[in-house]
Structures are given as C-alpha cells and as structure tokens.
Amino acid sequence: MRTPPRRRLFTVAAAVFLAGVTVIGGGAGGSEGAGGGAVAEAATSAYAPVDQPGPALTIPPAELAKSLRCTEGVRGATREPVLLTPATTVDSDQNFGFNYEPLFRQLGIPYCTSDSPSDRYNMGDMQTRAQYVTYGIREMHRLAGRPIAIMGHSQGGMIMRWSLRFWPDTRDMVDDVIGMAGTNHGSVIVPALCVPNCAASLWQQRANSDFTKALNSGQETFPGISYTEIYSRTDEFVQPNLDDHGTSSVHGGGGAITNVAVQDVCPLAVPEHLLIGTLDPVTSALAVDALSHPGPAQRSRIGTSVCGQLLMPGADPVAGPLAFTGVTTQVAAQLTVAAHRVPSEPALACYVTASCAE
Numbered sequence: 001m002r003t004p005p006r007r008r009l010f011t012v013a014a015a016v017f018l019a020g021v022t023v024i025g026g027g028a029g030g031s032e033g034a035g036g037g038a039v040a041e042a043a044t045s046a047y048a049p050v051d052q053p054g055p056a057l058t059i060p061p062a063e064l065a066k067s068l069r070c071t072e073g074v075r076g077a078t079r080e081p082v083l084l085t086p087a088t089t090v091d092s093d094q095n096f097g098f099n100y101e102p103l104f105r106q107l108g109i110p111y112c113t114s115d116s117p118s119d120r121y122n123m124g125d126m127q128t129r130a131q132y133v134t135y136g137i138r139e140m141h142r143l144a145g146r147p148i149a150i151m152g153h154s155q156g157g158m159i160m161r162w163s164l165r166f167w168p169d170t171r172d173m174v175d176d177v178i179g180m181a182g183t184n185h186g187s188v189i190v191p192a193l194c195v196p197n198c199a200a201s202l203w204q205q206r207a208n209s210d211f212t213k214a215l216n217s218g219q220e221t222f223p224g225i226s227y228t229e230i231y232s233r234t235d236e237f238v239q240p241n242l243d244d245h246g247t248s249s250v251h252g253g254g255g256a257i258t259n260v261a262v263q264d265v266c267p268l269a270v271p272e273h274l275l276i277g278t279l280d281p282v283t284s285a286l287a288v289d290a291l292s293h294p295g296p297a298q299r300s301r302i303g304t305s306v307c308g309q310l311l312m313p314g315a316d317p318v319a320g321p322l323a324f325t326g327v328t329t330q331v332a333a334q335l336t337v338a339a340h341r342v343p344s345e346p347a348l349a350c351y352v353t354a355s356c357a358e
Contacts, residue, residue: 045354046217046353046354047214047217047218047352047353047354048166048351048352048353048354048356049218049354050165050168050218050219050222051168052168052351053168053169054134054166054167054168054169054170054351055166055349055350055351057131057134057135058131059128059131059132059135063117063118064131064132064135064139066117067114067115067116067117067132067135067136068112068113068114068135068136068139068140069092069112069113069115070110070111070112070113070140070143071104071105071110071111071112072110073108073110074110074111074112074140074143074144075143075144076143076144076145077110077143077144077145077146079108079109079110080109080146080147080148080149080175080176080291081109081110081111081112081140081144081146081148081149082104082109082110082111082112082148082149082150082151082291083111083112083113083114083133083136083137083140083148083149083150083151083160084096084100084101084111084112084113084114084151084152084156085114085133085136085150085151085152085153085155085156085157085159085160086113086114086115086122086152086153086155086156087122087152087153087154087155087156087157087277088121088122088123088154088155088199088201088202088205088334089121089122089123089330089331089334089335090121090122090327090330090331090334091115091120091121091122092113092114092115093113094326094327094330095153095156095277095278095327096113096278097323098278098315098316098319098320098323098324099278099279099284099312099314099315099320100151100284100287100314101113101314102314102315102316103284103288103312103313103314103315104314105314106313106314107288109291110144112136112140114132114133114136115132116128116129116132121334122155122156122201123199123200123201123202123334123337123340124199124200124201124340125200125201125204125346126155126159126162126200126201126204126205126211127162127211127346127348127349127352129155129159129201130159130162130163130166133150133159133160133162133163134163134167134170137150137160137163137170137173137174138169138170138173140173141173147172147173147174147175148173148174148175148176149174149175149176149177149178149290149291150174150176150177150178151176151177151178151179151180151287152178152179152180152182153180153181153182153276153277153278154180154181154182154183154237154238154273154277155183155201155205156182156277157178157179157180157181157182157183157184157229157248157277158179158182158183158184158205158215160174160177161177161182161184161215161220161250162215164177164222164225165214165215165217165218166351166352171222171224171225172224174225175224175225175226176225176226176227176228176290176291176296177225177226177227177228177255178228178230178287178290178291178297179227179228179229179230179248180230180276180277180283180287181230181231181232181235181237181238181241181248181273181276181277182229182231182238182248183205183212183238183247183248184215184216184220184229184247184248184249184250185207185212185216185246185247185248186205186206186207186208186209186212186247187205187206187207187237187238187239187247188207188239188240188247189236189237189238189239190202190203190205190206190207191206193335194206196343197341197342197343198340198341198342199335199340199341199342200340200342200345200346203342203344203345203346204345204346206345207247209345210345210347210348211345211346211348214348214352219252219253219254220250220251220252220253220255221250221251221252221253221254221255221257222253222254222255223253223254223255224255225255225256226255226256226257226258226290226294226295226296227250227255227256227257227258227296228258228260228286228287228290228296228297229248229249229250229257229258229259229260230248230260230261230262230276230283230286230287230297231246231247231248231249231259231260231261231262231276232261232262232263232269232270232271232272232273232275232276232280233261233263234263234269234270234271234272235271235272235273235276236272236273237272237273238273241261243261244259244260244261256295256296257296258290258296258297258298258299260286260297260299262276262280262282262283262286264299265282265285265286265299265302265304265306265307266282266304266306266307268307269282269307271283274324274327274328274331275324278324278327279311279312279315279320279321279324280312281306281309281310281311281312281313282302282306282307283312284312284313284314285302285306285312286299286302289301289302
C-alpha cells in the first residue's frame with residue numbers, strides 16, 4: 001500500500017534535483033584524505049587550534065535577535081530543547097513547519113528555529129550563517145538554563161559543526177547534534193550545479209571546498225556531545241553516502257557517534273534528499289530516539305513497524321505531501337535565481353586560520 005505514494009514523492013523531488021545533473025566521480029567518501037600522516041598534520045596546522053577562542057560576532061545584535069523564533073517552553077525548559085536549522089534554498093517554516101514542528105508540539109518538545117533575516121534561504125556565505133547559529137546556541141542555552149540539541153537538514157545538518165569548531169564556548173551548551181543528510185564532507189554532486197556559477201553556499205558544500213576542509217580540521221566531534229548522523233544511500237544530492245565513511249558521517253574527536261543509514265533500519269526504504277529532512281518516518285524515529293535517550297540514537301531501539309509507515313508522525317496525510325510538493329518547487333526556483341550566483345567560493349575568514357592577526 002505504501003510503495004506507490006512514496007515512489008511518486010521520490011520521482012517529483014528527484015526530477016527537481018537531477019534535471020541536467022550527473023554524478024561526478026565516486027569512490028571514497030569526502031572524509032577520507034589522500035595523503036599520509038605528515039601531510040594531514042601539516043594541513044591541520046594551517047587552521048586555528050580547536051581551543052582557540054572564537055571571534056566576536058559581527059552581525060548587529062538586533063539582526064541576531066530577529067533570527068530566532070522559540071516556543072514558550074524553551075525558557076526554563078524541563079526537557080532538552082531543540083534548535084532547528086534548515087537546508088539550502090528553504091527557510092525553517094518550509095523545511096520543518098509541516099513535519100517536525102507539529103511533531104515536537106505533540107511530544108511536548110520545546111524548540112526554536114533559526115533563519116538569517118538577510119539570507120532567508122541560506123544561499124549566501126555559510127560563515128555568516130554560522131554566526132546566526134552560534135547566537136542561537138548561546139541564546140537558547142541562556143533561556144533554557146540547560147544544554148540544547150541542534151537538529152538540521154542538509155546544510156542545516158552540518159552548519160552547527162562550524163559553530164562548535166570555531167566557537168569553543170558553545171560546546172558545553174550542546175548535548176545532541178542530529179544531522180539529516182548533512183553535508184559534513186561536502187558533496188560530489190554540487191560541482192554540476194556550479195557551471196559556470198552558483199550560490200556561495202553551494203560552492204562551500206563541494207567535497208573539496210576550502211569550507212569543507214576547514215570544517216573538518218583538527219577534529220570532527222567534541223567530547224560531551226552526542227552525534228546522530230542520518231543519511232540515505234539513495235540521496236541524489238548528498239553523495240557519496242553508501243556507508244558510514246560517506247559524506248554525512250563523522251568520526252573521531254571524542255563525541256559519542258551514531259552514523260546510520262535509513263536502509264540500516266528498513267532495507268527497502270528509498271528516501272531521497274528532500275524526504276529525509278521532511279517526511280521520512282525512519283529519519284523521524286531515529287531523531288526522536290536521540291532526543292529521548294542519553295547519547296546518540298540507537299537503531300536497535302527502532303521497531304520494524306516504522307518500515308510500513310508512509311509519513312512520519314506529526315505530518316498531516318493530505319497537507320504533508322502537498323507541502324512537500326511546494327518545497328520541491330521552492331528548491332527549483334532558488335537554484336535558478338541569478339542574483340544568488342557568484343563566480344567562486346567565498347574566502348575563509350581570518351579566524352579560521354592559525355595565523356589570524358585579529
């Protein structure tokens with residue numbers, strides 16, 4: 001009963017992303033380096049030490065305050081609140097308004113959403129986007145009086161790691177990181193979207209971008225934080241993602257880590273990139289598991305009944321698919337906006353480097 005509707009959703013989204021796009025390269029995941037130990041050490045030394053204090057935020061306080069929208073339960077939260085960070089081409093309402101926001105309200109999970117007022121669809125320099133996320137972490141922690149979880153999709157499933165890497169004070173404020181198809185090591189698909197030009201955030205989400213290299217410099221995770229990285233082997237945009245050495249997975253550094261494909265839970269599942277961050281029931285089950293237990297999600301706690309579900313809990317069976325169709329239209333529209341396109345990747349900020357004189 002469930003297969004035909006799921007396939008229709010898959011086809012709609014795949015058509016949006018794959019029109020004129022071919023997979024570039026393959027082989028090793030983005031987290032694997034090409035050189036030996038000495039080369040890797042030399043490359044790492046070019047970046048700021050992981051304990052170097054982060055820079056002051058340059059965005060005006062009033063603009064930062066506009067970026068965060070929170071439910072009443074965040075202040076003095078009695079359970080771990082969640083900061084939701086959306087993907088490239090969409091805002092929080094489009095990414096989470098018809099799925100995770102109603103689910104969290106049903107479950108009594110307090111949450112905030114983070115959107116950049118001047119770059120609502122996350123097409124610009126992600127170093128700027130990270131300032132808003134850093135503010136969101138600090139402000140949510142202040143309001144809640146306890147560590148928070150951060151959960152996001154695609155760019156939003158990765159961007160919190162930039163905050164944790166370059167603003168060390170945020171690490172004690174975060175208990176859980178939950179990435180849904182996060183571009184943690186970039187994607188080999190993105191260069192096809194950048195011929196000849198593309199949005200700054202797309203340049204930065206290439207597998208070999210300066211941003212991606214800096215993001216993963218030093219260490220990928222930090223002690224005291226649980227990382228749940230959820231991906232799909234059938235993701236047509238974030239690749240390679242065939243196993244836990246693919247682009248979404250993280251390794252080392254001392255964090256508690258679960259890298260899990262939805263196919264590890266339901267072998268016949270075929271969610272593509274948009275579904276995994278919006279309506280996929282397996283992704284939802286893993287995310288809620290991570291929020292409901294100490295440590296990262298454990299696939300052994302996910303019952304097989306989830307494999308028979310069409311949509312995640314919290315999503316309306318009629319309005320949910322309609323909203324999803326609207327998101328596919330939004331994605332296609334934003335990818336073609338000429339104003340977003342720049343000829344090259346933005347330069348790394350001074351604070352990213354070991355030699356920064358600021």
